[in-house]
């Protein structure tokens with residue numbers, strides 16, 4: 001069951017000003033990256049954002065959600081995958 005982790009970049013304080021989610025996550029799910037890469041020009045630090053890149057490693061401990069000072073992170077489980085799994089189990093039980 002893969003969780004869907006969303007970072008609301010309109011409220012997130014950014015990896016340089018905050019970065020608490022990156023520090024607390026035990027599975028290193030979050031990365032910081034630029035929104036745009038300029039040729040021959042350094043990216044402005046304010047143009048860096050937090051992304052949930054390695055969401056497949058998430059153990060849904062909720063530490064990131066609890067630590068975020070502006071509630072910018074939401075975690076939802078993939079219901080489709082859960083339904084498919086339930087179907088699989090039901091089939092196994094029936095056979």
Ligand code: SF4
Pocket residue numbers: 005024025026027028029030057058059060061062063064065075
């Ligand atoms: S729920 Fe836990 S493992 Fe998942 S991204 Fe947040 S801190 Fe990391």
Ligand code: SF4
Pocket residue numbers: 007011012013014015018019020021022050067068069070071072073
């Ligand atoms: S803890 Fe929240 S505000 Fe801070 S970098 Fe992570 S998502 Fe942004």
